[in-house]
Amino acid sequence: MINKKKSQEEMVGFGLIIIIVAVIILIFLRFSITKQKSNIESFEAENFIFGFLQHTTDCKNNQKFLNVKELIFECYNEKNCEDGRIACKVLNSTLTNIIEKSWDVNKGSQYHGYKLIINSNQANLINMSSGELNGNSKGASQDFSRSGNEFQILFSVYGD
Amino acid sequence: MVKSQFKIQQMAFMLLAVTLFFVLAGIFIFIFKFSDLKAAATELSEKNALLLVTRLANSPEFSCGEAFDYADIACVDGDKIMALKQNQKEYKDFWGISNIEVRKILSNKTDECTIKNYPDCEFIKINNDNETGDFISNFVILCQKDSFGGEVYDKCEISRLMISYKPI
Numbered sequence: 001m002i003n004k005k006k007s008q009e010e011m012v013g014f015g016l017i018i019i020i021v022a023v024i025i026l027i028f029l030r031f032s033i034t035k036q037k038s039n040i041e042s043f044e045a046e047n048f049i050f051g052f053l054q055h056t057t058d059c060k061n062n063q064k065f066l067n068v069k070e071l072i073f074e075c076y077n078e079k080n081c082e083d084g085r086i087a088c089k090v091l092n093s094t095l096t097n098i099i100e101k102s103w104d105v106n107k108g109s110q111y112h113g114y115k116l117i118i119n120s121n122q123a124n125l126i127n128m129s130s131g132e133l134n135g136n137s138k139g140a141s142q143d144f145s146r147s148g149n150e151f152q153i154l155f156s157v158y159g160d
Numbered sequence: 161m162v163k164s165q166f167k168i169q170q171m172a173f174m175l176l177a178v179t180l181f182f183v184l185a186g187i188f189i190f191i192f193k194f195s196d197l198k199a200a201a202t203e204l205s206e207k208n209a210l211l212l213v214t215r216l217a218n219s220p221e222f223s224c225g226e227a228f229d230y231a232d233i234a235c236v237d238g239d240k241i242m243a244l245k246q247n248q249k250e251y252k253d254f255w256g257i258s259n260i261e262v263r264k265i266l267s268n269k270t271d272e273c274t275i276k277n278y279p280d281c282e283f284i285k286i287n288n289d290n291e292t293g294d295f296i297s298n299f300v301i302l303c304q305k306d307s308f309g310g311e312v313y314d315k316c317e318i319s320r321l322m323i324s325y326k327p328i
Contacts, residue, residue, distance in 0.1 A: 021181065028188070043210050047234050047299040051318040054235070054301040055266075065313060098318055101265045102299070 042138035042157075049142045049155055052098050059083075059090045068094060073146055076120050088125070096128060103157050105131040113158040120151045133158050213298040213321050216255060228303045228314045236262060236321060238304035241284050242273065248286050260286040261322040262302055279304050279315075297322035 053069040059081035060066070061074060066081075071094070074087035081090060095116060105111050113131030117124065139156030216222060217234050221244055224235035241262060244251065263283040273281035297320045306315040 025185070025188075043207060043214075044298055047210075047214065048318075050234060051299040051301045054303075054316045055318045056315050063311070065308070065315070067316065097266055102318070102320075 042140055045138055045140035045155055045157060046142075048102060049140055049153055052095065053142070053153075055094070055098065057090060057094050059085065059087060069144070072118060072120075072125065072151060075125055076149065076151075092126060092128070095126065099128075100130075105157075111157050111159040115154075115156045115158075117154040118151065119154075121149055125151075131158070135160060209296040210298045213296060213300075213323055216257070216260070216323060217298075217300045217321050219255075221251075224301075224303050227305075228316065234298075234300045235316070236300050236302050236319075238262075238279060238284065238302050241286070242275065242278055245273075245284060245286050246275070251286075257323045259322075259324045262300070262319050263322060264302060264317050264319045266317065279306065295322060295324045 053067065055068050056065050057068060057071055058065065059071055059074070061070075061079070061082055066074065068091065071087055071091045074081075075091045079087050081087060099114055099116060103111050103114055105113055111131075112135070113129065113133045115129040115133055116126060118126035133156075135158050137156045137158045139154065141152065141154045143150065143152050145151065214234055217236050222236045222241060224237045227237060228235065261283055267282040269277075269280055269282045271277055271281045273279070273284040278284075300319055300321040301316045302319040303314055303316040305312055307313070
């Protein structure tokens with residue numbers, strides 16, 4: 001009788017050890033297999049921001065074609081192009097064009113969404129996004145100032 | 161006697177099970193660590209490839225230098241590349257790259273740039289080799305001198321500098 005009880009206790013103990021070990025393995029697997037979301041500073045995104053800021057637009061002011069950076073200043077000051085178009089609208093359409101032709105976020109492609117934010121003195125000038133903004137992202141930011149006004153550009157692209 | 165033998169056998173089985181468990185756990189850890197290492201290596205090689213493109217863009221044969229008002233880093237001079245295209249045979253094997261291409265992102269044209277249609281074209285191609293290998297690209301700004309209403313101005317367009325090289 002005593003022997004039987006002892007062996008039962010051993011079996012319970014063995015069962016407990018198996019359960020504890022199984023739980024530890026499951027926790028380990030969960031952290032290992034689950035893809036960790038990452039948000040990395042991307043060299044490509046950095047070059048992209050630098051590139052579009054220097055891109056010459058078709059908005060002319062003071063006898064000169066403005067680049068995107070200058071167009072951001074014009075947008076901030078609520079000015080228009082020489083042909084009467086609103087600077088912010090030209091900026092918005094130019095940036096949409098550039099992003100959509102640079103980063104394919106359609107189904108089946110490497111990326112599935114993007115987000116671009118341009119802030120000036122804490123106010124939001126441009127806020128555009130498309131697709132699904134989840135999963136791993138890579139992005140970059142750039143700050144610059146003019147006439148005492150601070151501008152900040154944040155760009156992120158989301159992919160698998 | 162039989163009971164102690166049974167106890168020894170039980171302990172031997174237990175020890176065997178514990179050893180087996182640690183071996184399996186070790187294999188698991190090793191596999192996951194190894195896969196992380198592979199991902200890190202891929203990421204590093206991608207970064208190196210992007211840096212190679214930027215290094216090429218900043219080389220004297222491509223870079224804008226002081227010719228343009230705004231652009232400095234990752235700025236390529238379209239006029240320089242067109243001149244280089246005319247002498248591409250001289251530069252064969254100079255960079256160890258098969259092909260170099262600069263493609264405008266916002267272009268309503270689809271033609272390759274030649275001396276006849278430049279700058280109203282979509283891409284400039286420098287063929288060092290007819291074979292194409294692995295292909296990498298990064299964003300650059302392609303600048304050239306243009307004129308409007310008789311006045312010369314700097315025209316810069318966001319582009320992709322693409323290079324292909326033979327895989328090792």
